[in-house]
Amino acid sequence: MAGTNLKCRECATTYELEPRYVCEQCFGPLEVAYDHSRFVDDVGALRRRIQGGPQNIWRYGDFLPLDGPPGPALRSASRVGLPAGCTPLLRADRLAERVGLGEVWVKNDAHNPTHSFKDRVVAVASQRARELGFDTLACASTGNLANAVAAQAAALGLPSYVFIPSDLEEQKILATGVYGTNLVKVRGNYDDVNRLCTELSGEREGWAFVNVNMRPYYAEGSKTLSYEIAEQLGWATPDRVVAPIASGSLFTKIAKGFEEWLELGLIEGSVPTMNGAQAVGCSPVAQAFDAGADVCRPVKPDTIAKSLAIGNPADGPYALELARRTGGAIDAVDDDEIRAGIRLLAETTGIFTETAGGVTTATLAKLAARGDIGADEKVVIVITGDGLKTLDAVRDTFESYEIEPRLEAFEAAVEQGVHV
Amino acid sequence: MAVTVKIPTQLRAATGGDADTTVEGSTVGEVLEALYGRYDGLQARIAGEDGELRRFVNVYVGGEDIRFLDGLATAVSSGGEVTILPAVAGG
Numbered sequence: 001m002a003g004t005n006l007k008c009r010e011c012a013t014t015y016e017l018e019p020r021y022v023c024e025q026c027f028g029p030l031e032v033a034y035d036h037s038r039f040v041d042d043v044g045a046l047r048r049r050i051q052g053g054p055q056n057i058w059r060y061g062d063f064l065p066l067d068g069p070p071g072p073a074l075r076s077a078s079r080v081g082l083p084a085g086c087t088p089l090l091r092a093d094r095l096a097e098r099v100g101l102g103e104v105w106v107k108n109d110a111h112n113p114t115h116s117f118k119d120r121v122v123a124v125a126s127q128r129a130r131e132l133g134f135d136t137l138a139c140a141s142t143g144n145l146a147n148a149v150a151a152q153a154a155a156l157g158l159p160s161y162v163f164i165p166s167d168l169e170e171q172k173i174l175a176t177g178v179y180g181t182n183l184v185k186v187r188g189n190y191d192d193v194n195r196l197c198t199e200l201s202g203e204r205e206g207w208a209f210v211n212v213n214m215r216p217y218y219a220e221g222s223k224t225l226s227y228e229i230a231e232q233l234g235w236a237t238p239d240r241v242v243a244p245i246a247s248g249s250l251f252t253k254i255a256k257g258f259e260e261w262l263e264l265g266l267i268e269g270s271v272p273t274m275n276g277a278q279a280v281g282c283s284p285v286a287q288a289f290d291a292g293a294d295v296c297r298p299v300k301p302d303t304i305a306k307s308l309a310i311g312n313p314a315d316g317p318y319a320l321e322l323a324r325r326t327g328g329a330i331d332a333v334d335d336d337e338i339r340a341g342i343r344l345l346a347e348t349t350g351i352f353t354e355t356a357g358g359v360t361t362a363t364l365a366k367l368a369a370r371g372d373i374g375a376d377e378k379v380v381i382v383i384t385g386d387g388l389k390t391l392d393a394v395r396d397t398f399e400s401y402e403i404e405p406r407l408e409a410f411e412a413a414v415e416q417g418v419h420v
Numbered sequence: 421m422a423v424t425v426k427i428p429t430q431l432r433a434a435t436g437g438d439a440d441t442t443v444e445g446s447t448v449g450e451v452l453e454a455l456y457g458r459y460d461g462l463q464a465r466i467a468g469e470d471g472e473l474r475r476f477v478n479v480y481v482g483g484e485d486i487r488f489l490d491g492l493a494t495a496v497s498s499g500g501e502v503t504i505l506p507a508v509a510g511g
Contacts, residue, residue, distance in 0.1 A: 010474075024465065027465065199426075
């Protein structure tokens with residue numbers, strides 16, 4: 001594989017490509033390092049190889065930390081497990097017009113098998129877990145990951161354990177349990193669930209916690225979002241990306257994806273300005289950004305954006321560094337703005353997103369109103385999940401008519417505007 | 421003031437395989453000092469030269485992150501439990 005080793009982001013100690021996520025020297029996070037030098041001589045051939053690959057993330061297998069894609073051959077990869085990716089990138093002129101911008105694109109990752117970007121990271125983590133000999137999948141989840149792990153485990157025929165906060169949205173609980181997983185509702189918030197799973201992962205050999213002991217591999221899956229965006233924009237980077245921040249992993253890996261391809265000369269442009277989006281009720285990274293701090297002070301989440309409700313974000317320091325380095329920012333929007341963001345995206349694009357997408361869309365609107373975005377900028381917003389998973393956020397936010405099945409009733413109620 | 425300390429797998433190479441141990445101390449800082457005294461090489465892995473915990477180390481007292489309490493000055497009662505865990509999980 002192109003991956004060469006695991007490397008500590010803090011002290012640069014290297015390790016073999018093992019099921020390991022923490023540096024034993026300094027407790028820093030480990031990240032996969034690659035050697036892509038064999039591609040440098042013929043970037044055209046690499047581009048053609050990608051274009052000839054399957055219509056899912058396995059087309060980017062050369063940039064993922066796997067011995068190989070699942071299946072006996074690349075062509076069969078589409079039929080193993082639940083392949084993710086190759087989601088639409090839609091030009092959103094009506095959204096751009098509403099917020100006063102020139103060019104906005106929506107990367108709609110609700111189009112994945114379980115309707116969120118988590119299918120990407122789980123596809124990579126579960127494949128690596130199988131390569132390393134694990135027999136059980138597990139995760140600590142705010143909901144979307146729960147869906148993705150339960151479904152992927154079902155597709156692969158592996159047992160799974162999914163740990164969630166007990167107060168999660170009903171839609172996300174139902175859309176997890178249906179796959180036949182061992183669903184564990186933990187009385188506490190996500191950070192409590194995460195602490196339990198961190199402890200458990202050290203005690204259960206054979207269990208691959210996708211976002212704990214598999215985390216370096218898992219996180220690499222998020223790079224496929226930027227590979228796709230670049231490919232869909234004609235092998236070029238956008239000027240700016242607005243993406244949500246929970247742990248900060250997605251946010252930082254999107255930039256890593258662009259950086260890898262820019263370094264190879266596979267795409268044109270430069271690293272986009274990176275704007276992070278959080279909910280006010282759980283905004284440790286946005287608060288640290290405002291304060292000029294380089295570490296995040298943990299918070300107790302209280303927001304309708306439960307999929308972003310991580311009070312102690314593991315990649316917070318790197319998200320801060322990235323936003324500053326690229327001239328971006330990290331902003332927070334309140335629950336009313338989140339609901340308005342969901343509505344704005346739905347009304348202008350036909351895309352119904354969950355609360356995290358409301359956070360992202362509302363942040364786009366906020367940046368536009370503040371004058372942070374130039375009129376000639378090409379902006380991509382990353383919509384990470386489906387509105388059907390957080391229906392409570394839109395309940396009672398619109399009016400409807402209820403009438404008898406008679407013409408006069410329709411005329412009296414609807415055409416004269418008498419709402420129920 | 422005997423306190424139980426739970427040690428994560430990543431530190432067990434430095435503790436001779438011990439997954440937990442009992443030390444004396446009335447604050448988290450004292451408990452950690454006692455722990456450093458017992459196991460050579462442990463301090464450098466989780467704390468900087470100034471004694472402050474590294475940024476990717478989480479310490480919990482009774483299940484609560486000490487950053488929500490009084491940090492290293494957080495009181496620990498006799499028979500209490502201190503848990504050390506890596507912070508880089510999740511998300």
